[in-house]
Amino acid sequence: MGDRYASFANSGPGRGLVKRLGLPDPPRLRRYRPGDPLTEGPVLLGAAPGGRLGDPVRKLLSAAGVDAIDEPLADGGHGALIFDATGITGTTKLSELYEFFHPNARSLRRSGRVIVLGTPPGSAAGGPEATAQRALEGLTRSIGKEFGRGITSQLVYVDPGGEGALESTLRFLLSGRSAYVSGQVIRVGAGNPPAPADWQLPLAGRTALVTGAARGIGAAIARVLARDGADVIALDVPQAGDALAGVANDVRGRAFQLDLTAPGAGERLASYLSGPLDIVVHNAGITRDRTIAKMDPAGWQSVLSVNLVAPERINEALLAKDLVRSGGTIVGVASIAGIAGNRGQTNYATSKAGVIGLVQSSAPGLLAKGITINAVAPGFIETAMTAKMPVTLREAGRRMNSMAQGGLPVDVAETIAWFASPGSATITGNVVRVCGQSLLGA
Amino acid sequence: MGDRYASFANSGPGRGLVKRLGLPDPPRLRRYRPGDPLTEGPVLLGAAPGGRLGDPVRKLLSAAGVDAIDEPLADGGHGALIFDATGITGTTKLSELYEFFHPNARSLRRSGRVIVLGTPPGSAAGGPEATAQRALEGLTRSIGKEFGRGITSQLVYVDPGGEGALESTLRFLLSGRSAYVSGQVIRVGAGNPPAPADWQLPLAGRTALVTGAARGIGAAIARVLARDGADVIALDVPQAGDALAGVANDVRGRAFQLDLTAPGAGERLASYLSGPLDIVVHNAGITRDRTIAKMDPAGWQSVLSVNLVAPERINEALLAKDLVRSGGTIVGVASIAGIAGNRGQTNYATSKAGVIGLVQSSAPGLLAKGITINAVAPGFIETAMTAKMPVTLREAGRRMNSMAQGGLPVDVAETIAWFASPGSATITGNVVRVCGQSLLGA
Numbered sequence: 001m002g003d004r005y006a007s008f009a010n011s012g013p014g015r016g017l018v019k020r021l022g023l024p025d026p027p028r029l030r031r032y033r034p035g036d037p038l039t040e041g042p043v044l045l046g047a048a049p050g051g052r053l054g055d056p057v058r059k060l061l062s063a064a065g066v067d068a069i070d071e072p073l074a075d076g077g078h079g080a081l082i083f084d085a086t087g088i089t090g091t092t093k094l095s096e097l098y099e100f101f102h103p104n105a106r107s108l109r110r111s112g113r114v115i116v117l118g119t120p121p122g123s124a125a126g127g128p129e130a131t132a133q134r135a136l137e138g139l140t141r142s143i144g145k146e147f148g149r150g151i152t153s154q155l156v157y158v159d160p161g162g163e164g165a166l167e168s169t170l171r172f173l174l175s176g177r178s179a180y181v182s183g184q185v186i187r188v189g190a191g192n193p194p195a196p197a198d199w200q201l202p203l204a205g206r207t208a209l210v211t212g213a214a215r216g217i218g219a220a221i222a223r224v225l226a227r228d229g230a231d232v233i234a235l236d237v238p239q240a241g242d243a244l245a246g247v248a249n250d251v252r253g254r255a256f257q258l259d260l261t262a263p264g265a266g267e268r269l270a271s272y273l274s275g276p277l278d279i280v281v282h283n284a285g286i287t288r289d290r291t292i293a294k295m296d297p298a299g300w301q302s303v304l305s306v307n308l309v310a311p312e313r314i315n316e317a318l319l320a321k322d323l324v325r326s327g328g329t330i331v332g333v334a335s336i337a338g339i340a341g342n343r344g345q346t347n348y349a350t351s352k353a354g355v356i357g358l359v360q361s362s363a364p365g366l367l368a369k370g371i372t373i374n375a376v377a378p379g380f381i382e383t384a385m386t387a388k389m390p391v392t393l394r395e396a397g398r399r400m401n402s403m404a405q406g407g408l409p410v411d412v413a414e415t416i417a418w419f420a421s422p423g424s425a426t427i428t429g430n431v432v433r434v435c436g437q438s439l440l441g442a
Numbered sequence: 443m444g445d446r447y448a449s450f451a452n453s454g455p456g457r458g459l460v461k462r463l464g465l466p467d468p469p470r471l472r473r474y475r476p477g478d479p480l481t482e483g484p485v486l487l488g489a490a491p492g493g494r495l496g497d498p499v500r501k502l503l504s505a506a507g508v509d510a511i512d513e514p515l516a517d518g519g520h521g522a523l524i525f526d527a528t529g530i531t532g533t534t535k536l537s538e539l540y541e542f543f544h545p546n547a548r549s550l551r552r553s554g555r556v557i558v559l560g561t562p563p564g565s566a567a568g569g570p571e572a573t574a575q576r577a578l579e580g581l582t583r584s585i586g587k588e589f590g591r592g593i594t595s596q597l598v599y600v601d602p603g604g605e606g607a608l609e610s611t612l613r614f615l616l617s618g619r620s621a622y623v624s625g626q627v628i629r630v631g632a633g634n635p636p637a638p639a640d641w642q643l644p645l646a647g648r649t650a651l652v653t654g655a656a657r658g659i660g661a662a663i664a665r666v667l668a669r670d671g672a673d674v675i676a677l678d679v680p681q682a683g684d685a686l687a688g689v690a691n692d693v694r695g696r697a698f699q700l701d702l703t704a705p706g707a708g709e710r711l712a713s714y715l716s717g718p719l720d721i722v723v724h725n726a727g728i729t730r731d732r733t734i735a736k737m738d739p740a741g742w743q744s745v746l747s748v749n750l751v752a753p754e755r756i757n758e759a760l761l762a763k764d765l766v767r768s769g770g771t772i773v774g775v776a777s778i779a780g781i782a783g784n785r786g787q788t789n790y791a792t793s794k795a796g797v798i799g800l801v802q803s804s805a806p807g808l809l810a811k812g813i814t815i816n817a818v819a820p821g822f823i824e825t826a827m828t829a830k831m832p833v834t835l836r837e838a839g840r841r842m843n844s845m846a847q848g849g850l851p852v853d854v855a856e857t858i859a860w861f862a863s864p865g866s867a868t869i870t871g872n873v874v875r876v877c878g879q880s881l882l883g884a
Contacts, residue, residue, distance in 0.1 A: 091746065091750050091751050091754055091796055092751060094746055094750075094792060094796070095739075095742065095743060095746070097788075097792065098734070098737070098739065098742040098743075098789075101734050101788070102734050102735065102737060102739075102742075105733070105734050105735035106735050121799055121802065121803060124803070127803040127804055127807065128754070128803075130799060130802070130803035131750075131754065131796055131799040131800045131803050131804075132796065132799070133799065134795060134796060134798060134799025134800075134802065134803070135750065135792050135793070135795045135796030135799055136792070136795070137783075137795045137884075138779070138780050138783060138788070138790075138791030138792040138793070138794055138795030138796070139783075139788050139791065139792045139795075140783070141782060141783025141791065141795075141884070142734075142779075142783035142784055142785065142786075142787055142788040142791040142792070143734065143783075143788060144783060145783055145784060145785040146733050146734065146785045146786065146788065183783065183884075291547070291588050292540070292543050292544050292547050292584075292585065292588065293544065293547035293548050295540070295544060297537075297540065297544075300537065300540040300544075301537060301540075304533065304536055304537070308533050308536075308573075308577065309533050309534060312533055312570070312573065337580070337584075338580050339883070340583060340881070340883055341579075341580060341581075341582070341583025341584035341585075341586060341587055341625065342584055342587060343584065343587040343588045344584075344588065345584055346539075346540075346543070346580075346581050346584040346585060346588065347540075348580075349580030349581065349583065349584040350536060350539065350577045350578070350580040350581045350584070351577070351580070352580055353576060353577045353578070353579045353580030353581075353583075354533055354536070354573055354574065354576060354577030354580070356576060357563055357572060357573035357574070357575065357576025357577055358573045358576075360563065360572070360576065361563060361566070361569040361570075361572035361573045361576070362569055362573075365569065439782070439881055439882055439883075440881055440883060441781070441782055441881070441882060441883010441884045442579075442583070442625075442883045442884060
């Protein structure tokens with residue numbers, strides 16, 4: 001939530017303005033329903049000469065039943081533009097981007113997709129290639145701000161050897177699952193992860209633990225993981241009893257009441273489990289907003305304990321007893337406040353920056369065990385919490401992003417489901433914002 | 443420049459609002475004049491138990507004539523709060539931050555300073571320490587947004603072994619030189635760089651090349667480097683002749699007219715030089731703003747050529763002939779548009795993201811030669827270019843940051859002078875924004 005923006009949006013004239021904003025109508029975003037095709041129109045492929053991802057992508061799309069074309073439709077109507085930029089080995093070749101995107105910039109349908117595929121600068125063959133590959137980020141982020149109409153734009157860096165690991169990510173990014181994800185940089189590692197037997201039920205046979213599952217984003221996560229085939233254990237504090245039972249019921253899962261900050265909580269959870277988990281989602285989180293000058297010690301401590309210390313301790317307890325299976329995944333829920341900081345949220349921002357730290361510091365060790373760990377960082381998501389915000393602050397948060405609207409809990413959940421897919425087994429240490437490309441950054 | 447914000451700020455009601463903003467008066471920022479003390483009040487030191495930087499910092503400040511105290515002044519009036527967080531080896535110890543900043547949050551003078559010192563997560567002794575150290579970023583960025591009154595807040599990660607390498611950075615951050623730098627994460631490497639004989643003239647005896655030096659930010663860079671003791675070679679295109687001669691004259695330096703995009707420009711520059719350079723500042727840059735749909739090929743190409751390809755080629759030419767001395771530094775000028783992307787600037791953002799790529803991909807190889815390379819990323823800086831922007835877009839750019847105003851060319855120049863100091867010889871691969879902690883991020 002833009003603090004500086006918010007302070008003027010909450011001023012006398014600001015309040016009036018926000019009501020009368022007269023912005024273009026926020027586009028209606030394409031969101032996923034089971035059975036939907038991946039895109040609504042053909043995917044136009046482009047490539048800089050010498051790239052290594054064009055062929056694998058073409059085959060993958062064809063097997064997935066997507067119409068992939070090399071010549072643009074005369075009247076537009078493309079569902080996506082995918083450009084293989086791995087052939088850009090030096091800065092003078094960046095003009096290939098212009099050659100592809102200039103003539104096709106207006107050819108996308110609403111909620112279309114732009115995906116640029118590159119080589120991670122750290123894995124490039126040399127300095128000039130690394131420089132040019134790093135430059136791609138400026139293009140994709142600018143396109144995300146420029147194209148509008150619900151069109152998202154991402155940069156996907158694929159490690160050499162990761163040519164066979166792209167499918168879960170392309171399916172996520174092309175589909176309505178990624179409706180509110182834009183301007184992101186995603187890294188896919190080397191390897192050949194197993195394809196799910198059924199891409200409609202990628203999580204079949206997997207057991208997922210979701211903390212804070214009684215309400216809001218947590219409930220949406222439980223529902224989406226269950227929809228995708230997972231057995232869900234919905235966890236929340238005892239006070240959330242009825243709501244928690246309701247969610248567990250909806251998803252035909254189990255409810256487990258536990259205060260994760262209580263001493264020995266990790267051990268209690270470990271004894272509750274009848275077998276190892278495939279998916280652990282640390283969604284439970286609280287806010288206690290106050291400037292640090294006015295914050296009491298309990299307000300600091302409780303936020304740190306719930307949002308950061310508890311996930312860390314739960315990971316330790318589960319991993320100590322091998323209760324996360326090889327091939328499994330752990331997902332932390334960070335926040336754009338943990339990236340950009342926020343006025344009145346020193347506690348929350350510290351905890352959420354710590355979640356990013358937990359993901360980044362754990363990833364290498366977990367990779368050796370065949371476990372991935374990633375974070376989502378939600379921006380403005382429409383929940384009971386944001387519904388209580390003052391109208392102008394709420395409108396500011398909603399509008400100040402490339403989608404000109406707030407996201408939905410399901411958007412966060414879909415991103416987590418993508419991380420949890422068996423096909424995402426080479427994706428680790430990523431922090432992906434679900435923020436509609438919010439202006440608020442670091 | 444907030445594109446989404448700008449589009450509504452330029453709408454009918456937005457235009458009225460921005461005029462009547464009624465925001466708190468932008469604070470008058472403390473800026474450096476030679477002879478100024480580093481701070482205007484005593485520096486309050488704090489530390490988490492077990493930290494390794496408290497003693498070196500205390501000695502350094504004392505030698506620099508700064509009053510460093512351990513007990514807060516009863517009525518406030520501190521010039522800075524410096525907290526050594528290197529003792530925070532796990533997330534439960536993050537409460538040390540609250541213990542220090544809560545009681546002292548209101549004790550700073552206008553244009554005061556908050557500096558948190560930590561250990562780079564990648565250099566931490568283990569996962570728990572890495573997680574906790576990463577969390578510091580959420581705190582410092584939130585404080586930067588919370589404290590107001592021209593107070594800046596930074597996180598400085600100091601590699602183990604870098605305890606003796608802090609002075610140039612603390613001098614920069616405490617002083618008025620860093621007036622418009624806030625919310626940044628800086629990394630100081632291990633080593634014991636030489637202290638300048640005179641901290642008032644840290645660049646004495648050094649030769650600096652500044653490209654695009656005829657006007658605006660480039661002219662300010664030439665002046666600040668010269669003020670700090672450097673011999674300056676001011677370079678610009680032949681068409682800038684008179685303005686360039688004026689700047690060179692002002693700084694008692696040399697003017698060199700050269701089109702850096704011309705074939706053989708690197709070689710012409712190399713032959714012009716009578717000896718190796720200590721400081722190379724790639725400031726020359728242009729914009730040709732258009733959406734990519736409307737952009738002509740020349741608009742794409744010229745921006746990429748001037749902003750990215752030329753610096754890359756010049757580095758190659760200089761380094762091939764050993765024309766950058768060991769102990770020297772190279773500085774690229776990126777932009778927040780290169781970090782966050784910007785509507786209408788696919789070319790510019792790509793070029794500036796590429797500048798970041800050039801810095802990051804070159805740093806390891808150059809370190810082996812004793813040369814550092816870093817980038818500044820300016821936000822909204824008051825120049826002839828921004829003066830021509832529509833009033834509402836200009837006001838938006840000016841206000842949407844923690845300083846509630848635009849920066850000055852001198853702010854960018856001071857940051858470059860800090861990178862160029864002999865005392866900064868262990869700082870490389872950094873990208874530091876000079877943006878007043880602009881909301882616009884990645």
